[in-house]
Amino acid sequence: MLFILARASLVQHKARTILAVLGVAVAAAMLLDMVMLATGMRESFRELLLSRGFDIRLAPKGTLPFDTDAAIPSVDAITKVLRTNPDIREISPVLGASIHIQAANRDISGSVLGIDPTVQGDYELLSGQDVNQPDAIAVNDHLLNQIRARIGDTLSVATGYDPQTRTYSGQRKLVLTGRVRFLYGATDQSSAAVRRETLEAMRGDAVKDRASLFMIRVRKGADPDRVRDWIETYIPTVSAISISTAIAQVDQRLSYFRQLAFILGAVSLFVGFLLVTTLVTVSVNERSGEIAVMRAIGISRTHIIQQVVIEGVVISVVGALLGLGLGLGTARYLNSILSAFPGLPMAIDFFLFQPQAAWSALGLLVASGIAAGIYPAWRAGSLPISETLRREAIA
Amino acid sequence: MLFTLLGAFLLLQTQQTSPRTIAIDESLAARAKLKVGDTLTLLSRPGAEDFAVMTASPSGYTPGVAPAETVIVAAIVQRGADPSEVARGDLLVRMHLDQLQELSGYGDRVDRFAIATKPGARVGKLLDHINGVAFGFRAYRSRDIAVETSRTFQVVSRFHRAIGVITIVASSVFLLCIMVLKVEERRRDIAALRLMGISRATVVKSIIVEAALVSILGSVLGVALGYAVSLFVNWHYQALYRTPLAFSIVTPDIVGFAVLLSLLLGASAGVLASLRLVRTPPLVLLGR
Numbered sequence: 001m002l003f004i005l006a007r008a009s010l011v012q013h014k015a016r017t018i019l020a021v022l023g024v025a026v027a028a029a030m031l032l033d034m035v036m037l038a039t040g041m042r043e044s045f046r047e048l049l050l051s052r053g054f055d056i057r058l059a060p061k062g063t064l065p066f067d068t069d070a071a072i073p074s075v076d077a078i079t080k081v082l083r084t085n086p087d088i089r090e091i092s093p094v095l096g097a098s099i100h101i102q103a104a105n106r107d108i109s110g111s112v113l114g115i116d117p118t119v120q121g122d123y124e125l126l127s128g129q130d131v132n133q134p135d136a137i138a139v140n141d142h143l144l145n146q147i148r149a150r151i152g153d154t155l156s157v158a159t160g161y162d163p164q165t166r167t168y169s170g171q172r173k174l175v176l177t178g179r180v181r182f183l184y185g186a187t188d189q190s191s192a193a194v195r196r197e198t199l200e201a202m203r204g205d206a207v208k209d210r211a212s213l214f215m216i217r218v219r220k221g222a223d224p225d226r227v228r229d230w231i232e233t234y235i236p237t238v239s240a241i242s243i244s245t246a247i248a249q250v251d252q253r254l255s256y257f258r259q260l261a262f263i264l265g266a267v268s269l270f271v272g273f274l275l276v277t278t279l280v281t282v283s284v285n286e287r288s289g290e291i292a293v294m295r296a297i298g299i300s301r302t303h304i305i306q307q308v309v310i311e312g313v314v315i316s317v318v319g320a321l322l323g324l325g326l327g328l329g330t331a332r333y334l335n336s337i338l339s340a341f342p343g344l345p346m347a348i349d350f351f352l353f354q355p356q357a358a359w360s361a362l363g364l365l366v367a368s369g370i371a372a373g374i375y376p377a378w379r380a381g382s383l384p385i386s387e388t389l390r391r392e393a394i395a
Numbered sequence: 396m397l398f399t400l401l402g403a404f405l406l407l408q409t410q411q412t413s414p415r416t417i418a419i420d421e422s423l424a425a426r427a428k429l430k431v432g433d434t435l436t437l438l439s440r441p442g443a444e445d446f447a448v449m450t451a452s453p454s455g456y457t458p459g460v461a462p463a464e465t466v467i468v469a470a471i472v473q474r475g476a477d478p479s480e481v482a483r484g485d486l487l488v489r490m491h492l493d494q495l496q497e498l499s500g501y502g503d504r505v506d507r508f509a510i511a512t513k514p515g516a517r518v519g520k521l522l523d524h525i526n527g528v529a530f531g532f533r534a535y536r537s538r539d540i541a542v543e544t545s546r547t548f549q550v551v552s553r554f555h556r557a558i559g560v561i562t563i564v565a566s567s568v569f570l571l572c573i574m575v576l577k578v579e580e581r582r583r584d585i586a587a588l589r590l591m592g593i594s595r596a597t598v599v600k601s602i603i604v605e606a607a608l609v610s611i612l613g614s615v616l617g618v619a620l621g622y623a624v625s626l627f628v629n630w631h632y633q634a635l636y637r638t639p640l641a642f643s644i645v646t647p648d649i650v651g652f653a654v655l656l657s658l659l660l661g662a663s664a665g666v667l668a669s670l671r672l673v674r675t676p677p678l679v680l681l682g683r
Contacts, residue, residue, distance in 0.1 A: 015671070016579065019572040026565040256632070264558065268565070275569060282576045330561060337553045342546045 007314070013283070020279045021319045024365070027272035028323025032361040033331045033351060034265035038258050040352030045250050048347045049243050051183055052121035054092070055224035057246070058214035058231065058238040064249065065241070066096055071210040072238055078214070081234055087222035092119040093211035095196050097203060100158045100168060103147040110143050110190030112159070113182075114199030121183075121215050123193060127151065128178030134198050138178035143190035149176055157192075159202045170202035187339070187346045214238070257350065269368055272319070276312045276372035284308060284376040289392030292385050301381040308380045309373035316369025320362050327361075328353065415494055416469035422637045423486040424471045433468045437488070439499045464498055466490075474638055510534075567660050574606055574664035578672060585672050586680035595673040602669035603662050610661025614654040621645060621653070 011017070058078075060070035072078065075093050082091050095114035100107050113122055117130040123138070128151040131138050137155060139147070149155060152175070159170035174194065182191045200207055218227050224242045231240040241249070251258065284291070291304055331351035338350040417437070419429060429435070472489065496502060512518055518536060525534040578585075588598055625643040632642045672680065 013579070016572065016575050019568060019575060023565070023568040023572050026561070026568055030561060030565060255635075260558075271565060271569060275572060278573065278576060282580060285580070334554065334557055337557055338550060340546075340550050340553075342550075 016279060016282075017315070020275055020315050021322065023275045024272050024316055024319025024369075025322035025326055027268040027275070028320040028361065028365050029327035029330055030268035030323075031265050031272070031364065032323060032327030032358060033334060034261040034268065035357045035361045036327075036331050036351040036353060037334075038261035038265070039354065039357055041254060041257065041348070041350050042247055042251065043354065044347070044349040044352045046243060046247055048183065048345060049246055051347075052215075053217055054090075054121045054215040055218045055243060056216040056228050056231070057241045058216065058235075059212075059241060061237050061239050063239065065213045071095070071207060071212050072214065073210050075209050075211045078235055078238070082214075082216065082231070085227065085230060087219050087227050087230075088216055089219045090119050090217035092116060092121055092215040092217075093196060094120070094122060094213040094215065095199050095207060095210065096212040097159050097199055097207070099192060100161055101143075101147050102156045102158075102168075103149060107161075108143070108146045108190065109161075110139075110146075110192060112137075112157075112192045112194060112199060114196035115193055116196060120193070121217075123180040123182045123185075126179045126181055128176075130178055131193055131195050131198075133175070133177070134195055135172070135174050136177040136198075137174040137192055137194050138180045139176065139192040140180055140182055140185060140190070142188060143192055144179060146190055151176055151178065157202075159199070170204065172198075172202050174198075183347060184345045186343050189343075269364055272316065272365060273368040273372045276315050276369055277375060279315065280308060280312045280373055280376040281379070283311065284380045288380075288383055288388050291380050292383055292388035292392065295383070295385045296389065305377040305381045308377035309370060312373030312376075313366060313369045316365050316372070317362075320365040323365075324358060324362070414465045414467050415491065417466045417494075418470040418472050418489040419468055420472055420474050420487040420489075420637075422474075423488065424468075425637075426486065429468055429471075431468055431471060435466050435468065437464045437466055437490075437498060464494070466494075509537075563656065570610075570657075570660050571664040571667065574609075574661065575668045575671075577609075578602055578665070578668035582672060582675075582680045585669075586677040589673070589677040589680075598673050599666065599669045603665045606661045606665025606668075607658055610657045611654065613661075614657040617657070618645075618650050618653065 057065050058072065059065045060068070060072050063070055079091055079093065082088050092115065097112050097114070098109060099112040100109050102108075115122060115131070117132060123140075125138070126141075128138070129136070137157060139149075147155065155174050155176055157172055157174045158168035161168055180193060182189070182193075185191050194202075196211075200209075216227070216231075218224050225244060228240040228242040228245070231238065294304060295301070331353070335349055335351040338344075339346070339348075414434065417435075423429065474487065490498070492505070496504070512521060522534050522536065585598055589595070622645050625645050628643040629641055633639065
């Protein structure tokens with residue numbers, strides 16, 4: 001009965017109901033997008049960091065991994081100290097550098113990682129073989145397209161270019177053995193991987209026994225933050241970054257987007273609330289005579305209040321469901337804009353759909369729909385019956 | 396003469412032995428609790444330069460001593476409004492060029508030269524000339540470098556534009572809905588006007604004028620609110636990132652666009668809502 005009356009009231013003024021539902025749908029879409037933006041970025045980054053099971057990264061003191069050209073010296077000595085901690089299961093030192101590949105009389109530059117293929121966590125092999133041999137190199141698709149080479153080809157690779165003499169340094173012939181996808185690489189980044197000792201040999205004494213980054217996997221059940229504290233105590237020349245500290249740093253750098261999401265989300269919720277309140281209030285004002293008659297024939301005040309609140313909730317729920325589809329579409333578009341950030345790993349999504357986020361947005365909207373119906377419902381419930389009937393009769 | 400020479404010698408000695416000065420930025424001063432006149436030791440790398448001297452011991456590592464320089468903080472400077480530095484959280488020390496070259500072991504090298512040209516100089520020709528004779532470097536226009544380094548902000552700008560479009564769509568629906576409600580609330584007044592012989596066109600025009608007035612009033616309030624929000628945004632983010640960069644600017648163009656758009660949307664909503672009512676017979680509007 002309650003739903004039939006509420007439906008009849010909404011259907012009576014189709015145009016305004018449709019407009020209100022549309023308004024709530026746009027507000028709901030915006031709210032969903034902002035909830036996705038506020039939580040998705042962090043979750044996406046966490047998933048990326050955990051994707052290969054490494055819990056801690058070590059960078060040169062005071063820096064973030066690959067944020068500067070600084071390197072961590074004494075890799076062997078640091079590795080020995082790390083191995084004394086029983087909670088550390090795996091250690092993967094990584095050395096980063098620039099490379100130049102001469103292909104078809106062109107110089108193509110990119111970045112290269114020197115890794116140990118048995119413990120690396122930077123890329124996944126797509127085809128071919130990993131860099132198991134000292135003269136092996138694996139590249140990503142972007143670089144592969146630039147050099148127009150095939151697996152098995154021999155490449156002339158250099159790690160330095162002297163602008164004074166316009167000559168290459170650290171040059172070596174390497175065999176292209178595999179096609180890889182770098183997990184932390186940007187879409188338009190040309191990257192390659194070789195064995196760390198190969199890269200050290202190519203770059204010479206400058207990087208001997210040095211690493212740009214250590215990736216550390218802790219034993220199952222061990223607390224990565226405790227291990228991180230231990231590392232910072234015993235190896236003062238590095239910054240140890242656990243998943244939680246990395247997320248905190250990313251949060252700090254991208255706080256602008258979280259704040260924007262919070263503000264726009266709150267504005268969307270308020271707009272939706274205002275729209276539903278206005279619509280239901282006007283609807284109640286128009287039907288004051290009808291409500292007075294219902295009260296006069298014995299329909300309880302609670303019943304009237306429930307009916308008005310249901311009207312608000314119906315508009316909010318229908319609008320929210322429409323907004324869900326609209327929000328997913330706009331989130332995809334907005335994500336495509338932000339994914340063009342220079343240097344952003346392609347695996348990072350600013351807008352990540354999580355069922356929990358959708359439920360939160362829907363829950364907030366339904367709550368605001370109920371809240372929006374309270375004032376007009378209270379007005380409808382407290383109309384003086386005889387006076388309202390008399391006013392309506394005169395009108 | 397002898398005293399003059401002695402004085403000059405002592406001055407030279409003093410200059411050679413007294414620590415040189417540096418300037419630091421506000422963020423570093425705040426974080427490290429530094430003030431003008433403080434003495435610092437600068438190292439180009441954390442711990443030792445030669446890590447071969449590091450020794451593993453049960454208590455961990457004991458870094459060796461790196462080449463260091465003692466300096467005095469002579470000034471605390473505010474950073475320029477450089478968008479590329481915002482949110483990076485870098486700490487900045489300004490040193491004399493030769494001082495940094497010596498400390499970093501960079502020798503007689505620099506990362507880049509900045510060249511100011513005379514007014515009216517033909518920059519394109521100058522660039523061609525420099526690049527023609529250059530040996531090991533390349534010259535670019537500052538404008539071209541700015542375009543390349545501002546890619547991040549182009550992305551943010553595109554994102555803001557997209558959010559702006561969504562906001563405009565939401566506002567349009569909201570405005571249309573409110574205008575429909577407002578006009579429908581007056582169906583009895585409109586019916587009475589029509590029964591008195593007032594023409595449809597006059598009724599529509601009066602509603603459009605009313606809608607336009609409401610839109611302008613709303614726009615004025617919106618501009619005032621927007622200006623206040625803009626001041627808050629600048630105050631908040633300038634304090635957060637310690638930068639004089641303006642994050643939000645309210646320009647006459649933006650105000651004009653907002654007012655015009657609001658007027659257009661309001662008037663359109665008024666037209667749509669009023670046309671619906673004037674096409675309905677007055678007696679139907681009165682519920683007869």
